[in-house]
Structures are given as structure tokens and as C-alpha cells.
Amino acid sequence: MGTIIEIVLICLTLSLCVESDKNDKNAIESACCALKISNALRLTCVADLNLPPNILQDYGTDIQNLEVNFYSQSESIFLSLHLESIADFKNLTSLAIQRADISFTRKYVVPIDSLKDLKLLHCAFNEVPTKLLKSSRNLENLSLEKNRIRIIEPSAFNSLKHLKDLNLSWNRIHILTPDCFEGLNKLEKLNLSYNDFTAMPGIFYGLNQLKTLDLTRALLPKGHQDRNPKDPVFLEDITVLVPGLFDDTPQLHYLRLDRNPIKNIAKGVFNNLRFLKELSITISSVATIEPGAFSGLNLAKLDLSGTPTETIMFEVLSAGQVGGLLPIRNHISKIQPRTFDKLSVLTLNMSFNFLSVIGDEDFYGLEVGELILSGNGIIKIAPDAFKSTKVKKIKIGSRLAVSVDKKQLGLREVVTLEK
Structure with a gap:
């Protein structure tokens, strides 16, 4: 036999102008819409009201989830809510209140141990x-x-x-x-x-x-x-x-520092975060990253997208392990030789930067599943540029992907080369 769910909808005239006293129950009912589904109650009001103590008793004391919302076009008008109004809900586990002027009529607040x-x-x-x-x-x-x-x-x-x-x-x-x-x-x-x-x-x-x-x-x-x-x-x-x-x-797994005016990432900021999995510093002002800034980290994702960093310096990523490195839409125009030496990463996405030339040691010592260079406008790749790179797939994103010879770039035939 299916479960019976109690649904009670009380929604009278939703009026922004209440002529009777704001404390009057009739005035409240004329400006509020109450929806009760089983042991959950949602009260939505659209007028300047005062919800006095015990006004919600009529909806029963079995409420476990209560949501009170007040909507007004005026930033200065709030719903006045006395917390004693919910004191009888002994089984309340979830309470959400939006745009309410919360007040107390007693010297203390009745404990809600179940919340x-x-x-x-x-x-x-x-x-x-x-x-x-x-x-x-x-x-x-x-x-x-x-x-x-x-x-x-x-x-x-x-x-x-x-x-x-x-x-x-x-x-x-x-x-x-x-x-x-x-x-x-x-x-x-x-x-x-x-x-x-x-x-x-x-x-x-x-x-x-x-x-x-x-x-x-x-x-x-x-x-x-x-x-x-x-x-x-x-x-x-x-x-x-x-x-x-x-x-x-020290137990941090996920850290977001996006949209901050950080110009320099110094060594020693993140070194204590041995369990960090994802670090995001996107759309920031980062121009320089000190060598060893990410040393000792074992990241699944390092997102540096949208920063004005012009170069990726040697040893910046030394001793660090990254699952996904995403310096996307930065101002990178040059890669220092052997910057990625001994770096093992699943994805290195350097798309939409300002790289025009790939040197013979730019990706020396890099072990990567997918290297994404599309959106850079690359016009020249040095011979054997990827000879010392372990890579499975490269997205160049330019006409060079059609004309270049894999062998000439130092790539094995099994490597996928895409435009």
C-alpha cells in the first residue's frame, strides 16, 4: 500500500497592501501562502508583517522542515518574525528564513535541540x-x-x-x-x-x-x-x-582563491597542505610564481586560468605532482626551457595564451596524457620539440597540425595529433 502524504495548501489573497493590523491573523493569512507537505511547511509572505509568537501552531507540531520566505520590492521592508513562533516544533531539523527581522520576546531563546x-x-x-x-x-x-x-x-x-x-x-x-x-x-x-x-x-x-x-x-x-x-x-x-x-x-582538500588581487605566489604558502587535491587561483592578478611555490603538493587539479602570468618559470612546479594543470587564457608568451622537467600530469591545458613558437626543450622531461595548445596561434615548432616528452595526445589548434611530420617533431606514430 502506497504512503499517504498530507498536502495542505492555504493561499489566500496575495496582497501587497494589508489594511488590517499587521499582527492580526486574518491580515497574515491574506498576505501569506502556506504550503504543507507531510511534515514540511513553507510560508511565503509578500507584505510587511509581524509574525507573533504561536502564530504557526495551527499547522501542527510535527513540522520537521520549515521555510519562511519574504519577498518585497523594497529593501527596507522585512518580515518581523518572533522565534517563539517555532518554539513548539520540537522535532524541527531544518529551518530556513529569508528576509526576516528576527526578534526575541523573551530574555532567552527556547532551545531547539533537534535542529x-x-x-x-x-x-x-x-x-x-x-x-x-x-x-x-x-x-x-x-x-x-x-x-x-x-x-x-x-x-x-x-x-x-x-x-x-x-x-x-x-x-x-x-x-x-x-x-x-x-x-x-x-x-x-x-x-x-x-x-x-x-x-x-x-x-x-x-x-x-x-x-x-x-x-x-x-x-x-x-x-x-x-x-x-x-x-x-x-x-x-x-x-x-x-x-x-x-x-x-593541514587537512584541506579543496581551496579556491579565485578573483583576488594576488600578484605574487610565494614559496611556503601551500607547502603544509599535503592532502590538497584541487587548487584554484583563476581570474586573479598573479604575475609571478616563485620557484617551488607548489613543491610537495599532490594535486588532482591546479587551475591558474585567467591570470596575467607571462611565463612559466623553471622549478615553479618542481617536486609537485598534478593531475590537471590549467594555465588557460593567461598571457604566457614564452616557456622557459625544461620548465616541466620531471612533471607527471594527466592533462596540461595551455590553450588561449600567446605562444607562437615551441622551442626544442620547452616540454623536455614532461610526462602527460593530453597536451592542449589550441588557441595560441602557433606558427613554428622546433625540430624534435617533443623528443624528450612522453605524451599520448596533442591538440595544437593551428594549421601546423595538418602539415607537420610527427617524426620530425620527435613524436611516436601512436601519438594522436589534432588540430
Whole structure:
């Protein structure tokens, strides 16, 4: 016999203008649409309302998943939500609130021990809501995206001993105080993208189990318009990744540093990341990479696409192992002889750069499955250019692929040569 799923849809007039009192239940019902499917409830409101305590009791106390959304064309109008409204949901495991002015009518927040997932998006928080978080000590996933948080204070998340995933993207964070992540010993994923803070050693202290870190456009030298330019910890020119920055995150597997104004990658920044699988530094300002910057890494993917790097220097990749190396759409016009010596990689994609000539030792000592050079406008390849290269497939991307002789280039007949 099939499972019976309870579906209750209460959707009265969706009016942007409510004439009766905003606290009145009839006013709420006239401006909100409630959809209940089994033990999940979604409440969507389109008017400036105040949801008082106990207003949601009519939907039962068996709710496990609750989503409250407020939509308005005005940035200054929010849904007023008293957290006591959900206090009776003793089995609540997932709570998502969007565009709500969250308030408390009691001196404390009723604990929700069952809550595992909490999303508070676009709720105009100016700081981390520690009072609320202390009532949800068993949280595993927390998202505070698109708020107005500027400073992460010390021990801001200390009550969340079970937290695994923390999303702080799209805020206005410009200060990460020492020990701000203290107590997050189980955190595996941290998203700090689209903020504006100074990256200094020690800011990730306590995150020794972190596996994924997203710092996409988080280190901008020019912050939000309301940033105080006198903030002492703010750097006007972030050009170098400081060695030791990631020493407190030795378990990192995935690291994103895209869209940051990083001009130089120094030796010693990534050397402690022995378990790193993917490193992405795309669409950045990287012009120089110090020799040995990636030494000791065993990467499945290194993406350097969209940077103004003009050359790949000798020993930059020394002692490193990479599954996929992707310096795509850079400004590379020259490859230093033996740059790739002793490098073993599945894919080397150097497409859409400015290479016009391939020298006789440009790819000396390289062992690669697929070498992609298309989009460069190559007009000349030196004789025996690939004699000391172990390669299975080459994409040249020019008319040379039709006219050149494999033997003349030092390639075996079994090597696939494509235009």
C-alpha cells in the first residue's frame, strides 16, 4: 500500500497592501501562502508583517522542515518574525528564513535541540547571532549568507561543537579576529567568498579538520562603500599570499582563491597542505610564481586560468605532482626551457595564451596524457620539440597540425595529433 502524504495548501489573497493590523491573523493569512507537505511547511509572505509568537501552531507540531520566505520590492521592508513562533516544533531539523527581522520576546531563546540545518539569508544581521546559535547547539550546517556582518568576534561559534558546514559568503566581513573560529573542531567546509578582509596567518586557527575553503573574491583591496578606511587591520594593497596562512588547516582538500588581487605566489604558502587535491587561483592578478611555490603538493587539479602570468618559470612546479594543470587564457608568451622537467600530469591545458613558437626543450622531461595548445596561434615548432616528452595526445589548434611530420617533431606514430 502506497504512503499517504498530507498536502495542505492555504493561499489566500496575495496582497501587497494589508489594511488590517499587521499582527492580526486574518491580515497574515491574506498576505501569506502556506504550503504543507507531510511534515514540511513553507510560508511565503509578500507584505510587511509581524509574525507573533504561536502564530504557526495551527499547522501542527510535527513540522520537521520549515521555510519562511519574504519577498518585497523594497529593501527596507522585512518580515518581523518572533522565534517563539517555532518554539513548539520540537522535532524541527531544518529551518530556513529569508528576509526576516528576527526578534526575541523573551530574555532567552527556547532551545531547539533537534535542529541540524539553519539558513538565515538576507536577514540584515550586523553581527553573528550568537544568542540564537546557543539555542541550537546540535547544528551541523549553518548559512548566514547575504547579511551585513562586518566583524567575526572571538568564539562567535563556540557553542556549535557539531558544526560541519559554515557559509558566511556575501557579507561585509573585513575583520576576522583571533580565535573567531575557536570551538569548530569538526568543521569541514567554510565559505568566506565575496567579503573583504585581510588574510593573515592565524585567522584560521582551530580549523584543523577543514576540508574545503572558499575565499573567492574575499581579499579585495577596495571594500564596500560603507567600510571605514581607518580600520587598522585593513591593507590597501593585497599583493602577496603570506607564507603560513594555511598552516592551521593541514587537512584541506579543496581551496579556491579565485578573483583576488594576488600578484605574487610565494614559496611556503601551500607547502603544509599535503592532502590538497584541487587548487584554484583563476581570474586573479598573479604575475609571478616563485620557484617551488607548489613543491610537495599532490594535486588532482591546479587551475591558474585567467591570470596575467607571462611565463612559466623553471622549478615553479618542481617536486609537485598534478593531475590537471590549467594555465588557460593567461598571457604566457614564452616557456622557459625544461620548465616541466620531471612533471607527471594527466592533462596540461595551455590553450588561449600567446605562444607562437615551441622551442626544442620547452616540454623536455614532461610526462602527460593530453597536451592542449589550441588557441595560441602557433606558427613554428622546433625540430624534435617533443623528443624528450612522453605524451599520448596533442591538440595544437593551428594549421601546423595538418602539415607537420610527427617524426620530425620527435613524436611516436601512436601519438594522436589534432588540430
